[in-house]
Amino acid sequence: MVDGRRFPRRMADIGIKEGRIAAIGKIESRSARSVLDASGLIVAPGAIDTHTHYDAQLFWDSSCSISSWHGVTSVVIGNCGFGFAPASDADQEYLMQSLTRVEAIPYAAIKESLPWTWKSFPDWLDVLARQPKAVNLLAAVPLNPLLINVMGLAQAKERHATPEERRRMCELLDEALAAGACGWSAQHTEPGSGGDVQRDFDGTPFASDLASDDTMLDLADVVSRYPNTFIQTTLSKVGGDKGNDETTAFMSEVNQTFLEKLAMTAQNPVIWNAIGTDSRKPAAHRGAIEWSRSCAQRGIQLFPQVNASGAATFFTMEDWNLFDDSPTWRDVTMGSPAERLAKLTDPSRRPGLREVQPTRGFQRITILRSYHPAFEHVSNTLLPDAARILGYDSLVDCFIDIVVADELKTKLQMPLLNEDQGLANELATVPYGLWGISDGGAHTKFLTLGSYPTECIINFTRDHELVTLEEAHWHLSGLPAYCAGLRDRGVIVEGAAADLVVYDHQKLTLLEEEIAEDLPGGEWRRTRRASGYRHILVNGEETFTDGVPTHREPGELLRRAS
């Protein structure tokens, strides 16, 4: 077993009683009701995924897949400032819309999933507690519903909260934390800061993007009164070095200063997004790692999410949503596929689209498949190569002509992060880095990042041998448990919850991506499975055996430990 605390692995029996680890050592198997033989296998704590968006999915998929397929036994929902409580009747429709673009969760799937039987955050927690689950759940208070509940949507998108409104928000947060919420979350990417790549469903900034420093610091102060809570944030403020990629924007001095202030006010962990690598800017992640190390040395509780998997996104222009930092491209990627097609076909827009390009750019897009006779032969070609073959000077013209010819059905791919394995390997040793950012339940047409535990174990401990298994399971379980305020999970010690994975280290395999047509509302998603996990246990009960669900639902709502 590997204990999640970085102590050396050892051979031992683990006795489980009433969902908890009752004994570790030599245990007579005769005394047990059932025995799992783990000889030759690794037994480790289940992974704790602090960054997911299963808020709606939980209502149609009690296992929160794909995370649960990869050894995740506890998830945090309500991340990035998005979620469904608190919510007045009038707020419900908008809150569902608010996840459709930024997190790319289909509206129909959300609408069919949510029973809307709650209003306040404590009500929401009660609903979550009753909902059957195969994983444990922690719920963060998202900043957007909080702002909108107090100020109204229109006002929250227009101005800062008054001192009276801030006081009311603090009261609501206080009530939520007292009822067991694990903390609060916000995407705060100010328009024009270089990091505002993700906009609301109608193309405007989110209320949380515009929230004042005072609002966030007041809410951090509430957190300071509740031990074992945390803040999760993606922060990008105006006034920093915009650079030409978001990692740099996240790392400007103005952002660092504010994050440090937030963490010192909260006196609890602040989990910030994110460290990943971009081969065009290798200095960016190294700078972030250095700053992270310096925070740790100064006793400031800032913990980076480490975007540890090789994220490539698959997309079509029918629903692509990550060009939002360019106003001209944001405009043509809004609306229904027919509306988008009309805008992209309009010749009067072409010069503008050539001129004002999104940060993510076109150089690294691959045309996976074109269906049009004129372009079919450039399928499986990087866009710059396709442009050369087809005789285009402008990548933008080449790109638009292809997707328009295909009526936006061209299959496209773009690396989001970590396309250079050498640089990605530097992420294995980020001090106090939480491996992950699965965004589980979100971006499901584009990404399958929920597979990160499998990918990290394979890449970092086996194929490249960058860290030991002891280090790996601390990054996957022990450390996120600490940050999320869980004092009896994420580690294998007597008395801790029996959330365990049992797997074959040599045979662990990440399988190919698949398409699953299982979302409510007739929607589809991209999924990815693993093989090699023999047993996955949540609160002592087996949820998966050799990748097959047992259909047991032993997960619990984990209310803040007081």
Ligand SMILES: [Zn+2]
């Ligand atoms: Zn998120």
